Amino acid sequence: MTRRYYITTPIYYVNDKPHLGHVYTTVACDALARFKRLDGFDVKFLTGTDEHGIKVKQAAEKAGMDPQAFTDQVSQTFRDLIKTMNYSNDDFIRTTEDRHEKACQILWKKLVAAGDIYLGKYSGWYAIRDEAYYGEEELTTTPDGKKIAPSGAECAWVEEESYFFRLSAWQDRLLAFYEKNPDSIMPETRRNEVISFVKSGLRDLSVSRTNFDWGVPVPDAPGHVMYVWIDALTNYITAIGYGDGEDSAEFKKFWPADLHMVGKDILRFHTVYWPAFLMAAGLEPPKRVFAHGWWTIEGQKMSKSLGNVISPDGLVARYGVDASRYFMLREVPFGNDGDFSHAQAILRINNDLANGLGNLAQRTLSMIAKNCGEAVPAFGTLTPEDKQLLEMAQVKMLAAVRTELDRQRFHKALEEIWNVVNAANGYIDAQAPWGLKKTDPARMETVLYVLAETIRCLALIVQPFVPDSAAKMLDQLSIPAHNRDFSSLDAAHALQSGTKLPPPQGVFPRIVEDEQKAANG
């Protein structure tokens, strides 16, 4: 059995500056990718940027730049996040790369050969600003006869030659696919939306444009470039070598993707258009598309005009990478919308990370440093309490977390982990090793051993979420690099008594802000 796992973020449109929303999607994928790697899978984790389209072309002109130079620059702001947020992506795709043009054209030709693409004429009310067509009934007319879209953009009647994808022919096969693969769209409420959309009937899809040239040229059709979706969605197969043909080893290995993570705004494209394109080309649809929710900021929509957009740099400067990652994944049931409030972030970070896991490690390791010769203590006969905690940490926790993450329930996975953190803090209080120090030093060592071993397990499993902090904890337990994947998360790989330990250091700092700053948000 191939234990492989292919996970993707959307490609981000370079017209936008990176913000909390982008980071949220990618962090979720990153945590999953890291988890799967540690769990023994051969993982491919892809992210990238979407760089074509009339808007980009215009933005480049406005900046007085060549479009390629312009996208090079803007795309870089997204690549910078790899360091800022500590992403572990295996590749970064850009739609302006040669390999992508190749892949798009191969796919296009497949669709043509299958008879699913034909030349037609597109006409309608077009708003350049929105890069979108509107129906007559959506428009309002100004006194001087201008047609205005609901967005406020001015529209003009446009007719152009365009290639169409025969989406209308795929309705039944799409519905059959959803039926047979109930987990292919999550959460369930999104699945319902998609199904009802498809049931309401599908129109053919315009898939080329002649009014701009910043895109992938349509094969054998001078003047046409591919329009948005074939170009953008194809990135998922480009990155695994589809440009070298569908027999390429990497493509065979990684397709179909296990998970396309998307924001709910692009759900339809991923669950209707994309599977239809793929099936038409004789390829399998992705196994799952998961649409997560949006963040509001202190109860308000995130928007430039409100000036409440959270930048990745700002986020990390304030809380640190790991704490930021933790908060995003822990605070909200994944799939729901959530609110980002600084007060809540501080509460969560301080309670769970600093006071919970961080303090547990610190109190345990400093007792060991002071009382056990700076080495992993010896242990005697284990009591039922000892065994119970170890069983939780070494056996049950990983299974539970695995189950939750396989359904993208990040908050639940973290909750499972923190059940063990809380149990350990309860255990240390009940056992009171600081009292045993005088009455029964041998028992004290056993208790500290059980705690240290529990912390080892916790540090291992927390790696996907807070990679740097986890590494520090593992360093403090002198765990070698080759014993840090989940195959070591069991009793057989437990700490060896006598192993020298470095001096303990705090791993999760408390966030302390003066009231003024906290009040201002």
Next chain:
RNA sequence: GGCGGUGUAGCUCAGCCGGUAGAGCAGAGGAAUCAUAAUCCUUGUGUCGGGGGUUCAAGUCCCUCCACCGCCA
């Protein structure tokens, strides 16, 4: 308007195929003092949105009304 969803403790949310409500956080009280002024224990009498119905029994099923949200290229 059509389809779907939500409305449960101050806040965020669990409550599977019905048997008289739970968790975390916040708040209150206490214990302990190893630790990042951290930890542990105790503490929840809520019209389960309103009204009606089915049932021995309904947040849990049915109808209806109200509010909010999503999708309808």
